[in-house]
Amino acid sequence: xxxxxxxxxxxxxxxxxxxxxxxxxxxxxxxxxxxxxxxxxxxxxxxxxxxxxxxxxxxxxxxxxxxxxxxxxxxxxxxxxxxxxxxxxxxxxxxxxxxxxxxxxxxxxxxxxxxxxxxxxxxxxxxxxxxxxxxxxxxxxxxxxxxxxxxxxxxxxxxxxxxxxxxxxxxxxxxxxxxxxxxxxxxxxxxxxxxxxxxxxxxxxxxxxxxxxxxxxxxxxxxxxxxxxxxxxxxxxxxxxxxxxxxxxxxxxxxxx
Amino acid sequence: xxxxxxxxxxxxxxxxxxxxxxxxxxxxxxxxxxxxxxxxxxxxxxxxxxxxxxxxxxxxxxxxxxxxxxxxxxxxxxxxxxxxxxxxxxxxxxxxxxxxxxxxxxxxxxxxxxxxxxxxxxxxxxxxxxxxxxxxxxxxxxxxxxxxxxxxxxxxxxxxxxxxxxxxxxxxxxxxxxxxxxxxxxxxxxxxxx
Numbered sequence: 433x434x435x436x437x438x439x440x441x442x443x444x445x446x447x448x449x450x451x452x453x454x455x456x457x458x459x460x461x462x463x464x465x466x467x468x469x470x471x472x473x474x475x476x477x478x479x480x481x482x483x484x485x486x487x488x489x490x491x492x493x494x495x496x497x498x499x500x501x502x503x504x505x506x507x508x509x510x511x512x513x514x515x516x517x518x519x520x521x522x523x524x525x526x527x528x529x530x531x532x533x534x535x536x537x538x539x540x541x542x543x544x545x546x547x548x549x550x551x552x553x554x555x556x557x558x559x560x561x562x563x564x565x566x567x568x569x570x571x572x573x574x575x576x577x578x579x580x581x582x583x584x585x586x587x588x589x590x591x592x593x594x595x596x597x598x599x600x601x602x603x604x605x606x607x608x609x610x611x612x613x614x615x616x617x618x619x620x621x622x623x624x625x626x627x628x629x630x631x632x633x634x635x636x637x638x639x640x641x642x643x644x645x646x647x648x649x650x651x652x653x654x655x656x657x658x659x660x661x662x663x664x665x666x667x668x669x670x671x672x673x674x675x676x677x678x679x680x681x682x683x684x685x686x687x688x689x
Numbered sequence: 690x691x692x693x694x695x696x697x698x699x700x701x702x703x704x705x706x707x708x709x710x711x712x713x714x715x716x717x718x719x720x721x722x723x724x725x726x727x728x729x730x731x732x733x734x735x736x737x738x739x740x741x742x743x744x745x746x747x748x749x750x751x752x753x754x755x756x757x758x759x760x761x762x763x764x765x766x767x768x769x770x771x772x773x774x775x776x777x778x779x780x781x782x783x784x785x786x787x788x789x790x791x792x793x794x795x796x797x798x799x800x801x802x803x804x805x806x807x808x809x810x811x812x813x814x815x816x817x818x819x820x821x822x823x824x825x826x827x828x829x830x831x832x833x834x835x836x837x838x839x840x841x842x843x844x845x846x847x848x849x850x851x852x853x854x855x856x857x858x859x860x861x862x863x864x865x866x867x868x869x870x871x872x873x874x875x876x877x878x879x880x881x882x883x
Contacts, residue, residue: 443869448872449782450849450850450853473883476881476883479770484840485733485781489734489822492730493748500756503752504719510761510763576838576841
């Protein structure tokens with residue numbers, strides 16, 4: 433009975449395509465064959481999920497319509513009841529987009545290293561005292577909330593000294609999440625300092641110093657209290673940082689409001 | 690033939706209409722397919738973009754999904770669900786297929802920092818401004834924070850419930866329950882018939 437209860441609770445993850453392995457999926461689908469309640473529950477969940485996707489709708493690139501219609505005109509349809517092709521890939525491959533070719537294996541290896549470091553960092557946080565744990569989790573939750581916000585916008589920009597600054601911001605949450613990649617290492621006694629710059633020159637707020645990079649990357653860093661019209665900026669300052677920027681920012685990103 | 694904004698904003702009202710269209714698509718009706726495209730390409734592209742993140746890949750996967758809708762429309766069974774649900778289920782599964790493998794997921798993390806600035810981010814989400822999106826948002830707000838977070842990570846983030854558990858540092862049994870309870874609450878809040 434306990435096992436059955438356990439299986440039944442997979443209806444939610446199943447409907448969201450969130451089961452892990454094919455084996456787990458097969459196990460649940462076998463259960464579905466015997467459980468009429470589960471079938472209707474999964475149907476209701478799928479329909480609910482479809483509504484979630486309506487809320488995520490955005491205008492596709494206009495040229496996509498022509499490409500799809502052209503592909504349709506030369507693609508034969510599968511007749512009803514043809515089970516053999518149920519899991520088949522679309523017959524006509526669409527013209528691959530050139531940039532994909534460049535995201536190659538090297539990037540994947542680098543990414544694996546970055547992820548491993550991210551996991552170690554997370555583990556380290558988890559090993560700390562309880563209140564720190566809940567703080568770290570609150571931080572992670574807040575970062576997730578910004579990144580999954582319905583009005584989340586991502587802006588990536590190259591800095592004047594090289595490397596990329598990526599900002600995900602949510603106007604409704606008045607928060608942003610910062611990541612950087614490839615910022616050059618600084619000489620001893622220098623730090624990267626983060627700023628929110630408002631409309632007036634005296635409305636500049638320091639958002640602290642950028643932690644040292646791991647494998648050329650930093651973040652995610654959560655920055656709260658973003659005001660309409662703010663620009664996010666980074667400067668190179670003496671160790672310890674300054675109250676106001678003393679040099680021209682290496683990057684400035686106007687935040688969507 | 691274009692579907693008016695009013696109809697796409699009221700999916701309950703447009704349900705039968707879309708079902709009929711897809712049934713016509715199954716018989717090879719290209720004009721009906723164009724109408725299906727005009728109604729669902731936005732949600733398809735938006736959802737895939739949310740999961741896959743990379744605009745170029747999102748477009749590629751969206752095209753594959755829409756072509757699959759054309760190709761396999763005969764498999765749509767109105768007795769088992771609505772046309773919109775059928776299409777969005779395919780779209781979500783394809784998006785998840787694209788990101789689920791370990792290397793793809795890792796590459797996605799990197800891309801979130803490396804993709805050059807993308808102008809389409811600046812384009813306002815026209816459909817998202819619709820009344821239905823507003824209602825979905827209200828219902829999402831009605832979930833407990835842990836439920837909302839688990840569902841958005843799984844559905845919009847494309848993470849498996851195990852990955853969601855790892856990210857949040859929460860036991861798997863808890864995540865399963867949160868997702869199911871949250872979906873039940875969403876379903877009831879949205880008044881989804883089932």
